[in-house]
Amino acid sequence: MSVNKIKIIRPVSDQYVDIPIEMKWDFSGREDSIMDYEKEMVKEVIGLANDFEVSRFSHNSDINGNTDINYEFYFYDGVLPITSNNVNQTNWGISYINEGFTNEEVYYYSKPFTKSFFKLDFTIQLMRKLKKYFSQ
Amino acid sequence: MSVTLNALLPNVDIRKPKYKLDYIGDKEGFFIYWLRERDFYDISEFYVSGKFFDGKLGTYVVMTNTPQPLITPNKFNFSPQDYFYYKVNLDYNNKTYEVSSTSTTLRVGSATIPIRWYEYVNP
Numbered sequence: 464m465s466v467n468k469i470k471i472i473r474p475v476s477d478q479y480v481d482i483p484i485e486m487k488w489d490f491s492g493r494e495d496s497i498m499d500y501e502k503e504m505v506k507e508v509i510g511l512a513n514d515f516e517v518s519r520f521s522h523n524s525d526i527n528g529n530t531d532i533n534y535e536f537y538f539y540d541g542v543l544p545i546t547s548n549n550v551n552q553t554n555w556g557i558s559y560i561n562e563g564f565t566n567e568e569v570y571y572y573s574k575p576f577t578k579s580f581f582k583l584d585f586t587i588q589l590m591r592k593l594k595k596y597f598s599q
Numbered sequence: 600m601s602v603t604l605n606a607l608l609p610n611v612d613i614r615k616p617k618y619k620l621d622y623i624g625d626k627e628g629f630f631i632y633w634l635r636e637r638d639f640y641d642i643s644e645f646y647v648s649g650k651f652f653d654g655k656l657g658t659y660v661v662m663t664n665t666p667q668p669l670i671t672p673n674k675f676n677f678s679p680q681d682y683f684y685y686k687v688n689l690d691y692n693n694k695t696y697e698v699s700s701t702s703t704t705l706r707v708g709s710a711t712i713p714i715r716w717y718e719y720v721n722p
Contacts, residue, residue, distance in 0.1 A: 513638055533618070537715065
């Protein structure tokens with residue numbers, strides 16, 4: 464009886480296939496690398512170019528379409544000591560007289576009166592502390 | 600407001616501490632000028648405090664957003680963040696801003712609900 468003499472043996476170890484890859488250094492792309500490095504160094508030395516242009520923000524219109532913004536400043540009349548329990552909201556009024564100006568000073572536009580002004584300071588909140596940024 | 604000193608002198612007009620600011624008329628203080636891009640400072644929320652410089656005394660008068668008797672828990676001892684500021688929000692897309700109360704969070708500044716500042720008096 465004739466039999467096949469080829470015997471197939473299952474390998475017990477992992478098999479590997481070697482694929483040769485050519486590792487060859489050339490100078491292609493070196494110019495790009497220099498440009499990238501140049502950009503990086505410029506950024507490191509002088510920082511990024513920032514846009515410092517300012518815009519004019521106006522008051523947003525309300526539900527009636529009005530854009531006006533209204534301020535009222537109230538001064539304490541000093542009739543009662545501020546510590547008094549009888550002091551109430553009516554002790555504050557829209558009048559420079561409450562602040563200590565006399566009728567004559569107001570009428571004649573005295574210098575202390577005309578040199579007085581209101582000031583609004585704009586700040587941002589940082590960890591419950593406020594840092595001033597600009598004023599009006 | 601027209602002020603009379605006596606019958607022999609003509610009246611003069613002075614401005615009461617009540618201001619209506621808009622595009623036309625009294626526009627000083629109406630606009631806010633701020634960075635148009637948010638790259639350098641990414642800020643859209645400001646807190647604004649009010650002061651009055653008294654040219655007679657040479658001192659600043661600090662203002663609160665609430666009448667002092669109504670400040671809680673105590674009219675002399677309270678959280679400054681709640682009573683010395685109003686909040687201003689910028690809209691970078693529309694280039695507009697809105698003001699709201701720090702205590703009630705409601706929008707203020709209209710003719711019916713103006714931004715009210717009250718002199719703060721130390722004891």
